[in-house]
Amino acid sequence: MIVPSVTFTPLLASGMNQLFTQWQAEKAHMELATTTVGRPAAGLFFALDQERRLTAQVQAGPGEAARDKLAGQRAATDKAVSAFRPLTTLAGAAAQEGLADAVSSTVRGLGLLDQQRRAVDAGWSSAQQAFDYYSGLLESDLGVLTALSNADEGQLNTEAQTLVDLFWIIDMVGREDAVLAHGWEDRRLTRTEYGLATEAIGARNHLMHARVLPTLKGEETRYAKLTDSQAWRTMTEVEGRLTLAAAGSTGDQVRLRDDGAAWRSSAETVTARLRELLNLRFEHVRTIGYGHADMIFTVFLSISIVGLLALALVVLTSWRLTAVLRRRILSLRQDAQELQERLPDVVARLQRGEEVDADAEVRMIQPTGDELGELGQALNLARRSAVLTAVRQAEQHRGFQRMLQRIARRTQILIGLQLKKLDELERRHENPEVLEGLFDLDHLTARLRRYEENLVILGGGQPQRRWRKPVRLLDVLRAAQSEVQDYRRISIDVEGEPWMAERAVGPLIHVLAELMENATTFSKPLTPVEVRAAPVSRGVAVEIEDRGLGMEPEEYAAVNALLQAPPQLDVMTHADDVRLGLYVVGRLSASLGLQVELRSSAFGGTRVIVLLPESLVVDRPPAAAPERAARSEEVRQEAAAVRARPPADAGDLRPAGGDGTLPTRARGRAMASITADAGSPGRAADAGSPDRAGAPVPSGRRPLPQRVRQASLADELKVPADPDDRGDQEDWTARDQPSRSSATIGAFQRQSRKRRTGEDASQTRPNGSPEPTPPTTEDR
The missing domain is CATH 3.30.565.10 (Histidine kinase-like ATPase, C-terminal domain)
Structure with missing residues (x-):
């Protein structure tokens, strides 16, 4: 009972306060726009507009009649100024957006009015200076009217905007009238004055045809044909002749025809009709504004009455239902709390991979025939659905991981077979271009093997490539490098x-x-x-x-x-x-x-x-050091034997046939046997003795050293010679990889050229180590 009452009461009070505040704000705004600020601002606008025209007329041709009219208009303007000055404090208190700044700007401009008048009377102020002052002051006053037109209600804001556009049209007519009033006396205008007149004409026509005429409604529609009236046509004809005169004139002067009387009559008639339309629109805006404010007040009263009745009904209903529902609601609350505590535990067990029985984890609530019984049944369904969904998702996730691993394992077997096939092709072919393509395929297949291992790892498994002995970190890095595309x-x-x-x-x-x-x-x-x-x-x-x-x-x-x-x-x-x-x-x-x-x-x-x-990180295996030292000693002895050969013997490298061609390679071997001069020290070979490949070596020649497969690999990365002795390593992961035949042939050709030119075949680096051989796939 207390909770609904306490909840509903602030909401009702907030809504009532908002409506009452809005009603007061709109009513205050309408008072400012129609009476307090709107009328003084409009009166000041029309007074300044007339004084601007008469000032221009007096500056064009001094005359007693014009001066008397200007003096009378100045007195009327002073009354309008006196009524407008107190608006500074009212605008600040109203807090209308932009209104206070517009009023302050207008008041500051009015402070220079007397000084401007004295300058005009004394002849110190030019016609352009007077025009700029009055036009700027009128723009400030129009800023006040524009700020008053800004309302929160959309329709009122739209209708008030048309009202402001009418004020601007009258101002544009007044500007053009002031410029022409100064020019009728001498029947000429400067190019600057002509530009001001044409700008006013363009702005007036745009506002009239684009923004005012399309928005006329009700009684305002009779002014829709204002642009077709005789006065408007006369004014337009005078403006057309002005344009023609400007087009035919040269220099800084635009000559005018004697159209002053026709212009004066048409301009006054059009201005009067515009003021009638403005007053009609003003009454229309006033009606809409006050009507909307009255509507808000009516809604405020209605909501207040209905809200108070609803509050009383809520209090009574809550008091009667609290005693009946309290016990059953507490029971449902306990069941919901139990579900809240058990469900996270079930999800955590599923994530750990445990088996969960959904029926055993869910305790059903005994349903009843009323709404709370339906709520209990819904809670049962929600509880069971949540547990079953969690179980199914966990099973699906584990099943997907197992399926992903099986697919990846099968693909890995196919990759192993592909690697074996590539190995056979590499052993069978000797064409460097073919071998280069096979080696590229071999490299791509090695990368594909790693991508398949990615699937196994993402599926929850581990890579199957295993080693039985420790491996040097350098060999590990080289093996990783061999699986990179741009190695x-x-x-x-x-x-x-x-x-x-x-x-x-x-x-x-x-x-x-x-x-x-x-x-x-x-x-x-x-x-x-x-x-x-x-x-x-x-x-x-x-x-x-x-x-x-x-x-x-x-x-x-x-x-x-x-x-x-x-x-x-x-x-x-x-x-x-x-x-x-x-x-x-x-x-x-x-x-x-x-x-x-x-x-x-x-x-x-x-x-x-x-x-x-x-x-x-482990220590070096005991068997690794002696074997590596033995290989290093073999390399040093081989290099020493080659360096000991006299340079004279290095240029007589010929095949056994003696036809001057290089020997051919035997199929299935990395390098064919070639012969050297028998007189080379450190190597004595009998004529016809076979080399390591079984080919006979000519008399007096010795075979060049051959590369031994996997000689550059660490012992732990070598593939055993016996196919059955593979340990825990899978068949597809470790295999013999041939050296690149193209790289070997290139090394052979370089050594042959060195021997022909008398160079030392075992050219060493500056640090004393032998020239390295090109990298092969065995290094991977």
């Missing part, structure tokens, strides 16, 4: 020789490949992407820096927040999100304990810092 732009620099734990190799390659892909994608094609790795106090830090456009600070903050706490991804709702790679990075980083942060780069791009924790 040639990436430069890798590793400080020291850190090794990664075997469980982190596959996910870490995926994370680094995604970040390198972003760096190359969002930077210009020719700019480098620098990858640096170095041990730090809490592990190993990997920095990936590009020179792209970067991002805004708030965008960096949003991405870092996403990487630190990856949300539960709903793939269907994020299908258009271009940051799916960031979700993958966030998922894998969370599972490995990586810390990934994006910052602004000094080059203007983005710098990504990946902190590998100490738990993922």
